[in-house]
Amino acid sequence: MTSDHHHSAEPAPAERRVAALEELRTEPGILPPGFVDEVNRSYEQDVGPRNGAKVIARAWVDPEYQRRLLADSTAAIAELGFGGNEGEHMQVVENSDDVHNVVVCTLCSCYPWPVLGLPPAWYKDAPYRARVVREPRAVLAEMGCRLDDQVEVGVWNSSAEQHYLVLPQRPPRTEDA
Amino acid sequence: MITVYHGRGRRHLRRWTFSQPLVRTVTRVDGCFSLPDVEAHSTRRVLEGTYGVRFAARDLRDDSDENAVVHVDLWDSYLEPA
Numbered sequence: 001m002t003s004d005h006h007h008s009a010e011p012a013p014a015e016r017r018v019a020a021l022e023e024l025r026t027e028p029g030i031l032p033p034g035f036v037d038e039v040n041r042s043y044e045q046d047v048g049p050r051n052g053a054k055v056i057a058r059a060w061v062d063p064e065y066q067r068r069l070l071a072d073s074t075a076a077i078a079e080l081g082f083g084g085n086e087g088e089h090m091q092v093v094e095n096s097d098d099v100h101n102v103v104v105c106t107l108c109s110c111y112p113w114p115v116l117g118l119p120p121a122w123y124k125d126a127p128y129r130a131r132v133v134r135e136p137r138a139v140l141a142e143m144g145c146r147l148d149d150q151v152e153v154g155v156w157n158s159s160a161e162q163h164y165l166v167l168p169q170r171p172p173r174t175e176d177a
Numbered sequence: 178m179i180t181v182y183h184g185r186g187r188r189h190l191r192r193w194t195f196s197q198p199l200v201r202t203v204t205r206v207d208g209c210f211s212l213p214d215v216e217a218h219s220t221r222r223v224l225e226g227t228y229g230v231r232f233a234a235r236d237l238r239d240d241s242d243e244n245a246v247v248h249v250d251l252w253d254s255y256l257e258p259a
Contacts, residue, residue, distance in 0.1 A: 091205075162250055
C-alpha cells in the first residue's frame with residue numbers, strides 16, 4: 001500500500017465544501033439547524049417512485065379511485081399522503097389499447113417529485129428532450145417499449161405548472177385469483 | 178379554437194418556435210400562474226391563464242412521427258382566440 005492510499009476519517013473535498021456551504025446558511029439563520037439532513041432523509045426515505053407505484057396499483061384495483069385520480073389527480077394522490085414540491089398540480093394520463101403516453105420537459109427537467117422522486121439523468125438529457133417529441137416511437141423502442149403503428153403516442157410536455165404521471169394499463173394475468 | 182403564435186426573441190421565452198401561427202384547440206384550462214417570461218428577468222410577477230393545447234407531432238416538425246401527438250401547456254399571451 002502506498003503512503004497516499006489510506007482510508008482515513010478525513011472528509012472528501014466535496015463533503016467539506018458542502019459542510020462549509022451549509023454553515024454559511026445555518027449560522028446567519030437562513031436555514032434552521034438540521035434542515036439539509038432532513039431534506040436528505042426525506043428524499044432517501046419518503047420520496048421516490050415507490051409512491052407513484054402505490055398510486056398506480058390502487059387505481060388498478062379500485063375503479064372508483066381510478067375515476068377520482070383521472071378527474072382530480074392532485075387530490076386523489078393526496079389521499080394516499082403524497083404531495084408537495086413539484087407535485088402541486090398533477091395530471092394523470094391514462095394508457096389504453098389505442099394510446100400510449102410519455103412525459104417530457106423540453107425546457108428543463110420538470111418532474112413529479114412526490115410520486116416519482118428526483119428525475120433520472122436521461123430525463124434531463126437534451127437528446128431525450130428533443131427526440132421524444134420528434135420520434136417518440138424510436139425513443140420508447142430503445143427503452144424496450146415497442147408499439148404497434150396503430151397505437152397513437154401522446155407526448156406530454158411539462159412546459160407550465162402541470163406535472164404528469166402516466167397510468168399504465170394493468171398487466172394481463174395480474175387479477176386476484 | 179385558439180391561434181398559437183410562434184416565439185422568436187432574445188429573452189427567456191417558453192413559447193415554442195413555429196414557422197407560422199397555428200390554429201388548434203384548447204383541451205384543458207389550468208388556472209392562472211406567474212408568467213415565466215417576466216419572472217426570469219425581474220422580480221415582477223404577472224399572472225396569466227395557462228392552457229393545455231394538443232398538436233400533431235407533425236405540426237412541430239415535418240419529420241416527426243406520423244401517429245403521435247404532443248400536448249403542450251401554453252400561457253395566455255402566446256395565444257389568441259381563433
